Amino acid sequence: MRASETMEGTLDLARCGTLLEVLGIYAEGEIRRRLLDMGLVKGARIRVIRKAPLGDPVEIDMNGFFLTLRLEEAKTVKVRLLEAGPFHRHGGPHHGRGRGMGRGRHRWFHRFIRFPETDHS
Amino acid sequence: MTSSKEIRVALAGNPNSGKTSLFNVLVGSNQRVGNFTGVTVEKYEGFRKYRGYKIRFTDLPGTYSLSAYSPEERVARNFILTEKPDLVIHVVDGTNLERNLYLTTQIMDLHIPFVIALNMYDEVKEKNIHIDLTHLERLLGAHIVPTSAVEKTGIQDLLDHIVDTREGTITFRPHKLQYSQELNKLINDLETILSRAKDLNTTLPHSWLGTKLLENDKEVYKLLRDHPIWITLNQYLSKHLEPFKHLTGNDPEIQLTEERYAFIRGALAETVQFPGKRKRDLTDILDTILINRFTGLPIFALIMYLIFTATFRLGEYPMIWIENFFTWISIGLKDILPETLFRSILVDGIIAGVGGVLVFLPNILILFLGISLLEGTGYMARAAFVVDKIMHRVGLHGKSFIPMLTGFGCSVPAFMATRTLKNDADRITTLLIIPFMSCGAKLPVYTLLIGAFFPAHHAGKVLFGIYIFGILVALGSAGFFKKTLFKGESEPFVMELPPYRLPTMQSLLLQMWHKARMYIRKAATVILAASILIWFAGNFPKDNSITQNMDVLKTQIQEKNLSPLETSQALKKIEAKEEALQFEQSYAARLGKALEPAIKPLGFDWRIGVALVSGIAAKEVVVSTMGTIYSIGNQATEESVSLREHLRNDPAYNAAVGLALMVFVLLYVPCIAATVIFHREAGAFKWTFLYFFYTIGVAWIMTFLVYRLMNLIL
Numbered sequence: 001m002r003a004s005e006t007m008e009g010t011l012d013l014a015r016c017g018t019l020l021e022v023l024g025i026y027a028e029g030e031i032r033r034r035l036l037d038m039g040l041v042k043g044a045r046i047r048v049i050r051k052a053p054l055g056d057p058v059e060i061d062m063n064g065f066f067l068t069l070r071l072e073e074a075k076t077v078k079v080r081l082l083e084a085g086p087f088h089r090h091g092g093p094h095h096g097r098g099r100g101m102g103r104g105r106h107r108w109f110h111r112f113i114r115f116p117e118t119d120h121s
Numbered sequence: 122m123t124s125s126k127e128i129r130v131a132l133a134g135n136p137n138s139g140k141t142s143l144f145n146v147l148v149g150s151n152q153r154v155g156n157f158t159g160v161t162v163e164k165y166e167g168f169r170k171y172r173g174y175k176i177r178f179t180d181l182p183g184t185y186s187l188s189a190y191s192p193e194e195r196v197a198r199n200f201i202l203t204e205k206p207d208l209v210i211h212v213v214d215g216t217n218l219e220r221n222l223y224l225t226t227q228i229m230d231l232h233i234p235f236v237i238a239l240n241m242y243d244e245v246k247e248k249n250i251h252i253d254l255t256h257l258e259r260l261l262g263a264h265i266v267p268t269s270a271v272e273k274t275g276i277q278d279l280l281d282h283i284v285d286t287r288e289g290t291i292t293f294r295p296h297k298l299q300y301s302q303e304l305n306k307l308i309n310d311l312e313t314i315l316s317r318a319k320d321l322n323t324t325l326p327h328s329w330l331g332t333k334l335l336e337n338d339k340e341v342y343k344l345l346r347d348h349p350i351w352i353t354l355n356q357y358l359s360k361h362l363e364p365f366k367h368l369t370g371n372d373p374e375i376q377l378t379e380e381r382y383a384f385i386r387g388a389l390a391e392t393v394q395f396p397g398k399r400k401r402d403l404t405d406i407l408d409t410i411l412i413n414r415f416t417g418l419p420i421f422a423l424i425m426y427l428i429f430t431a432t433f434r435l436g437e438y439p440m441i442w443i444e445n446f447f448t449w450i451s452i453g454l455k456d457i458l459p460e461t462l463f464r465s466i467l468v469d470g471i472i473a474g475v476g477g478v479l480v481f482l483p484n485i486l487i488l489f490l491g492i493s494l495l496e497g498t499g500y501m502a503r504a505a506f507v508v509d510k511i512m513h514r515v516g517l518h519g520k521s522f523i524p525m526l527t528g529f530g531c532s533v534p535a536f537m538a539t540r541t542l543k544n545d546a547d548r549i550t551t552l553l554i555i556p557f558m559s560c561g562a563k564l565p566v567y568t569l570l571i572g573a574f575f576p577a578h579h580a581g582k583v584l585f586g587i588y589i590f591g592i593l594v595a596l597g598s599a600g601f602f603k604k605t606l607f608k609g610e611s612e613p614f615v616m617e618l619p620p621y622r623l624p625t626m627q628s629l630l631l632q633m634w635h636k637a638r639m640y641i642r643k644a645a646t647v648i649l650a651a652s653i654l655i656w657f658a659g660n661f662p663k664d665n666s667i668t669q670n671m672d673v674l675k676t677q678i679q680e681k682n683l684s685p686l687e688t689s690q691a692l693k694k695i696e697a698k699e700e701a702l703q704f705e706q707s708y709a710a711r712l713g714k715a716l717e718p719a720i721k722p723l724g725f726d727w728r729i730g731v732a733l734v735s736g737i738a739a740k741e742v743v744v745s746t747m748g749t750i751y752s753i754g755n756q757a758t759e760e761s762v763s764l765r766e767h768l769r770n771d772p773a774y775n776a777a778v779g780l781a782l783m784v785f786v787l788l789y790v791p792c793i794a795a796t797v798i799f800h801r802e803a804g805a806f807k808w809t810f811l812y813f814f815y816t817i818g819v820a821w822i823m824t825f826l827v828y829r830l831m832n833l834i835l
Contacts, residue, residue, distance in 0.1 A: 025375070031613040033188050033374075036378040037188065039220065041379045041382050042375075052509065052510060053415070054510040054511065055510065056510045056513075057506060063219055064219075065219070067615065069614060070614040073614065
């Protein structure tokens with residue numbers, strides 16, 4: 001088991017390029033209904049593509065379907081990190097197949113990662 | 122017997138599934154747009170004659186789901202459940218099956234006959250996606266007809282399928298979605314309880330009601346809550362929900378959705394083969410350019426600039442042609458007809474009114490060409506994505522940007538453009554703040570007042586300040602409405618970025634045609650009537666004693682032995698004076714005078730009151746009315762030196778009054794044409810009342826503050 005398997009957080013904190021697995025949704029009411037209808041159910045795999053130029057909303061890839069949601073909605077989606085983006089801070093393997101922004105970017109721009117970074121091995 | 126030869130068909134599907142393109146191919150130009158009753162959701166209807174039948178198509182709004190949250194979803198499902206079309210064509214984007222089949226699972230729950238139009242089949246083949254259609258048909262319990270709206274393939278098959286279903290050569294065998302044992306038990310039990318309620322007066326399938334109860338569906342709750350059976354249902358639910366949650370670890374709503382997606386993934390795994398990894402396609406490449414962190418905003422600004430410029434700069438030419446055409450007719454008629462009341466009604470009332478209606482058409486057509494292009498290509502969603510953060514600060518949606526921007530040109534197309542907003546709270550809020558975006562017709566008023574009361578080197582700053590002030594009031598109002606009227610009603614921003622596609626010429630032209638038609642049909646008559654009313658108020662009653670007195674003066678002048686030039690100048694002066702006197706005792710002026718006590722605290726006298734009242738006809742009329750009052754003649758423009766001089770030399774006015782008047786004109790209720798369109802788009806009188814009193818109220822308060830502040834400074 002790699003350490004990354006235990007990395008859990010909410011979608012708003014995920015960095016561009018990361019592959020995530022949905023664990024559940026905290027939201028209630030309409031937001032919950034919308035997110036469920038869009039397929040953000042347990043086990044769904046999503047990749048964070050990019051954030052809007054002003055940092056919010058965020059665009060995710062759901063198996064070829066591109067969805068955008070505001071950070072306040074993304075905050076209600078509980079996720080688990082499956083695969084770091086192409087530029088993991090600690091120089092991990094580049095699994096990156098992320099579109100666009102995740103690619104070829106200096107880590108300076110990746111100020112979004114807030115996952116607990118325990119992977120020092 | 123035409124009705125027996127008629128087949129009613131509804132098209133349902135996801136947004137961006139090519140549903141509307143397919144509808145356009147199916148019915149061609151035999152279509153019209155209306156509204157679903159009670160909501161501002163557009164309803165497209167059309168028909169096609171085929172094999173001796175008249176097939177009536179209704180294009181339902183695109184939805185991802187059939188929950189009861191958005192008006193689109195409610196409309197789509199209520200139409201299917203209550204109008205009971207003979208067949209539902211469920212349009213599915215073949216390149217995006219996982220997303221699209223989710224709606225299919227909900228349609229399966231409804232137990233209604235439906236056929237799947239597997240659209241964009243040309244792209245499916247191009248992408249080498251192999252779909253086992255027969256197997257998928259078996260799993261979904263519905264026939265599948267591959268179609269392509271772009272290449273117009275499969276249309277015949279679809280039409281044949283519709284007629285064959287009607288004639289009974291094809292039968293629909295409804296297929297129940299198989300849920301897990303736990304869920305099935307809940308649904309079956311609820312179904313049994315509901316079917317035991319003999320007096321439950323509904324044609325809705327009981328299992329669907331049960332499913333929706335488990336999904337906490339508001340509408341179904343409302344339906345069942347007042348019924349005696351509710352007690353039994355409630356008892357059952359409170360007894361069984363906790364054990365269910367304990368057993369599955371989920372509440373039924375989440376469990377249902379998860380199982381639907383599990384079913385879809387299972388079905389796709391069995392029937393669809395993808396050609397390996399997804400390749401970077403055009404959409405990926407375009408998005409890295411169009412919405413990336415650095416170029417996203419500049420490109421957005423450029424596209425918005427282009428749309429605005431095209432709408433109002435390019436639109437100016439046809440507007441001038443229309444204006445010239447109507448002036449030409451008026452002059453022609455004035456030459457032919459004798460000077461009578463009838464001529465006045467015809468020329469100054471009706472013809473001027475018709476011209477005033479048509480003059481908005483170029484703007485509307487160009488703007489909606491632009492909007493359909495943005496929506497058809499897929500950029501509209503990106504535009505919303507790029508600016509949403511700014512708009513969300515004041516509680517608005519990214520899509521509010523285009524209507525607000527259009528407001529700087531003209532409120533009429535701006536109000537119409539709010540249709541792109543699906544959520545009522547967002548749409549009404551945007552409608553209510555558009556009046557504060559300073560429209561083009563207000564510019565002549567500013568030019569006149571700035572020229573009269575401010576030195577030239579401050580002119581630019583004052584003008585810029587007025588525009589900024591309008592934006593600030595708009596944003597402040599948006600925040601205010603969102604915090605009060607629409608508290609907690611903000612729609613979650615969960616939006617698809619569809620693949621970039623080239624819209625067909627047909628759909629672009631049809632969109633423009635629908636907008637123009639709607640404007641002419643629904644608004645033109647009211648605007649025309651209102652313009653005539655305003656013309657009447659400004660011209661009646663006529664006081665004959667004024668005319669007689671002036672005639673006496675005229676003959677006196679003619680009797681004096683003046684040079685022809687002096688005579689004509691003197692006569693002109695008298696005519697202007699006559700016009701001013703006649704206007705002063707007209708209904709419009711009486712209203713303006715009656716308003717004087719209300720506007721006195723703003724530094725305005727009755728003359729400004731009269732100008733403001735006539736400004737409700739159209740904002741630039743404020744200038745010509747002032748011209749009339751000052752006996753300069755109604756041809757006065759913002760550039761005319763004499764009007765500026767008059768204002769400057771009038772002891773009643775100063776820079777404080779000038780600025781106050783600019784602020785008032787900026788903020789008070791838009792012209793009558795815009796108000797009519799507002800009412801149509803907002804859809805209820807309560808909103809139109811709010812709009813009227815809010816704009817005037819804000820205008821009064823702000824003007825009062827500005828006037829008092831200016832007096833302190835000066």
